[in-house]
Amino acid sequence: MDLSYFFNLAGVTVFAVSGALAAAEKKTYHADAFSVFFTGFITAIGGGTLRDITLGNYPVSWVSDSNVLWAIFAGFAITFVFPRFLIRMKTGIFFFDTVGIGIYTVIGTRISLLSGVNPFAAAILGMVSAVFGGVIRDTLINEVPMIFRREIYATACLAGAILYIVLDKFEVNGSLNTAVSALLVILVRMIAVRFNLSLPKFRLPE
Amino acid sequence: MDLSYFFNLAGVTVFAVSGALAAAEKKTYHADAFSVFFTGFITAIGGGTLRDITLGNYPVSWVSDSNVLWAIFAGFAITFVFPRFLIRMKTGIFFFDTVGIGIYTVIGTRISLLSGVNPFAAAILGMVSAVFGGVIRDTLINEVPMIFRREIYATACLAGAILYIVLDKFEVNGSLNTAVSALLVILVRMIAVRFNLSLPKFRLPE
Amino acid sequence: MDLSYFFNLAGVTVFAVSGALAAAEKKTYHADAFSVFFTGFITAIGGGTLRDITLGNYPVSWVSDSNVLWAIFAGFAITFVFPRFLIRMKTGIFFFDTVGIGIYTVIGTRISLLSGVNPFAAAILGMVSAVFGGVIRDTLINEVPMIFRREIYATACLAGAILYIVLDKFEVNGSLNTAVSALLVILVRMIAVRFNLSLPKFRLPE
Numbered sequence: 125m126d127l128s129y130f131f132n133l134a135g136v137t138v139f140a141v142s143g144a145l146a147a148a149e150k151k152t153y154h155a156d157a158f159s160v161f162f163t164g165f166i167t168a169i170g171g172g173t174l175r176d177i178t179l180g181n182y183p184v185s186w187v188s189d190s191n192v193l194w195a196i197f198a199g200f201a202i203t204f205v206f207p208r209f210l211i212r213m214k215t216g217i218f219f220f221d222t223v224g225i226g227i228y229t230v231i232g233t234r235i236s237l238l239s240g241v242n243p244f245a246a247a248i249l250g251m252v253s254a255v256f257g258g259v260i261r262d263t264l265i266n267e268v269p270m271i272f273r274r275e276i277y278a279t280a281c282l283a284g285a286i287l288y289i290v291l292d293k294f295e296v297n298g299s300l301n302t303a304v305s306a307l308l309v310i311l312v313r314m315i316a317v318r319f320n321l322s323l324p325k326f327r328l329p330e
Numbered sequence: 331m332d333l334s335y336f337f338n339l340a341g342v343t344v345f346a347v348s349g350a351l352a353a354a355e356k357k358t359y360h361a362d363a364f365s366v367f368f369t370g371f372i373t374a375i376g377g378g379t380l381r382d383i384t385l386g387n388y389p390v391s392w393v394s395d396s397n398v399l400w401a402i403f404a405g406f407a408i409t410f411v412f413p414r415f416l417i418r419m420k421t422g423i424f425f426f427d428t429v430g431i432g433i434y435t436v437i438g439t440r441i442s443l444l445s446g447v448n449p450f451a452a453a454i455l456g457m458v459s460a461v462f463g464g465v466i467r468d469t470l471i472n473e474v475p476m477i478f479r480r481e482i483y484a485t486a487c488l489a490g491a492i493l494y495i496v497l498d499k500f501e502v503n504g505s506l507n508t509a510v511s512a513l514l515v516i517l518v519r520m521i522a523v524r525f526n527l528s529l530p531k532f533r534l535p536e
Numbered sequence: 537m538d539l540s541y542f543f544n545l546a547g548v549t550v551f552a553v554s555g556a557l558a559a560a561e562k563k564t565y566h567a568d569a570f571s572v573f574f575t576g577f578i579t580a581i582g583g584g585t586l587r588d589i590t591l592g593n594y595p596v597s598w599v600s601d602s603n604v605l606w607a608i609f610a611g612f613a614i615t616f617v618f619p620r621f622l623i624r625m626k627t628g629i630f631f632f633d634t635v636g637i638g639i640y641t642v643i644g645t646r647i648s649l650l651s652g653v654n655p656f657a658a659a660i661l662g663m664v665s666a667v668f669g670g671v672i673r674d675t676l677i678n679e680v681p682m683i684f685r686r687e688i689y690a691t692a693c694l695a696g697a698i699l700y701i702v703l704d705k706f707e708v709n710g711s712l713n714t715a716v717s718a719l720l721v722i723l724v725r726m727i728a729v730r731f732n733l734s735l736p737k738f739r740l741p742e
Contacts, residue, residue, distance in 0.1 A: 148532045153478040156529035158485045162477055180594035182386035190448040207534045242602040272565040279570045323568035326560045328619045354738045359684040362735035364691045388592035396654040
């Protein structure tokens with residue numbers, strides 16, 4: 125019941141909002157209350173569920189801990205009650221989403237390391253925890269997946285995951301490591317969006 | 331070897347037919363006998379497999395019970411031999427598909443409860459068992475996923491799953507509960523299609 | 537540390553190259569170095585991971601064996617350094633890819649049989665091991681999935697998987713069986729492409 129538990133729930137809520145909004149904004153689909161909720165649900169739990177079933181880490185968190193589901197309901201309620209506010213507050217959403225991927229990356233990396241996997245796999249699974257819910261969301265609503273868009277996103281997660289693993293090797297205090305590594309994800313992402321930075325396109329010769 | 335085992339196999343066959351037909355009807359794809367079979371296979375086992383690997387419920391049913399695979403072959407054979415009949419009998423397919431989601435919802439919910447998960451997760455996993463095969467099918471053939479179409483579908487499953495859980499709390503007899511809850515799914519779905527009912531679209535302010 | 541272990545790593549590298557090239561060639565997407573790597577990664581490990589989590593076969597290979605990840609890095613490095621060579625050498629890629637599906641099919645079928653599943657499930661899981669990474673890759677970059685394209689592909693894998701299972705029933709020596717069954721996949725695929733063979737389209741009556 126430590127602080128990271130509540131941060132995680134906050135991340136779940138924010139990701140649920142992002143999924144629900146994405147479905148609701150898809151004008152060519154008939155997105156009713158149910159499909160908006162379902163998209164929020166998958167966005168919020170997709171990455172962590174994939175990580176846990178890849179690790180064989182049972183029970184999967186949302187199946188055993190109903191607080192995760194309440195956090196998703198909260199995200200859905202927020203989307204239902206304050207849609208106008210959310211749309212106007214795009215930067216607010218961006219802020220929470222960024223905090224969310226920071227938290228998810230670090231939690232995912234830590235859980236993977238604790239499961240005894242090798243550091244490369246831990247870094248990839250930490251990044252997958254943060255971004256895969258969005259990949260499933262984008263595939264469902266038939267948009268270009270986030271990882272193929274311009275802005276630096278998954279790369280920021282990977283940087284944070286690698287930092288966490290390196291500091292963990294040097295036996296830095298866990299809470300400090302969590303804070304610093306999550307902060308790296310958040311800063312890289314914020315700076316990238318603020319200054320419109322992207323990695324160069326991978327070019328094939330003509 | 332109870333009755334629900336045979337109902338389940340019937341559901342597998344019906345879903346296999348629905349997947350095989352969906353692939354065969356996709357005119358822009360080169361759907362040969364193999365890809366038609368494969369789409370039917372994934373439609374039939376997708377939802378239950380996702381439920382079982384999320385629960386860590388091993389072995390997954392079609393891996394350990396070859397009757398499930400025979401039921402899929404039966405569905406493929408039906409599609410191969412009677413396509414004209416199937417297309418003319420659209421309402422027949424609709425009827426069996428509706429019976430199928432009723433059965434899958436209740437079986438999925440019961441298996442989840444027996445695995446000891448919380449009731450919210452059981453309701454969601456029951457619904458996922460019924461609808462996710464179709465979601466994968468639609469994603470494979472690049473159609474708008476069923477949950478984003480007008481007609482009430484997944485909501486009917488969720489209603490049946492919730493009823494099953496409530497009656498189970500009140501210790502209603504298992505067979506009675508199964509029948510009543512599956513019937514609710516079937517009735518909600520039939521009434522929705524008969525009277526063209528849909529949930530209101532989730533509207534965002536302009 | 538037998539020969540098939542090194543063949544498997546070679547297969548991983550080749551599949552990683554195929555995924556990385558597919559992402560890099562998608563002109564309408566912003567594919568940077570990261571998303572090119574990520575697509576290669578998913579293509580290389582997707583089929584085997586799905587097989588292992590369906591079997592409950594933990595730990596999943598790339599999570600426990602970092603050599604698999606190095607093989608993916610090698611594939612990415614090859615794509616990065618020799619893209620012009622790769623594009624000119626299309627038939628070279630085709631050759632290695634074909635060797636890859638041969639190896640993956642046989643390894644996947646063997647692992648499934650060793651897990652004690654029924655032969656039908658083993659054949660399907662062997663084929664899934666070989667083709668599913670490509671299915672996920674094509675879904676991610678929104679192309680028609682390989683199994684819906686003209687050329688015989690998954691059918692070749694299924695033929696090899698079935699041969700492996702039959703020879704295994706007759707207690708043929710494991711190494712011989714591996715070689716013969718992988719060769720069948722490779723030959724069927726090569727002959728199909730060389731003579732432009734495809735299964736007839738599954739026709740529905742008008």
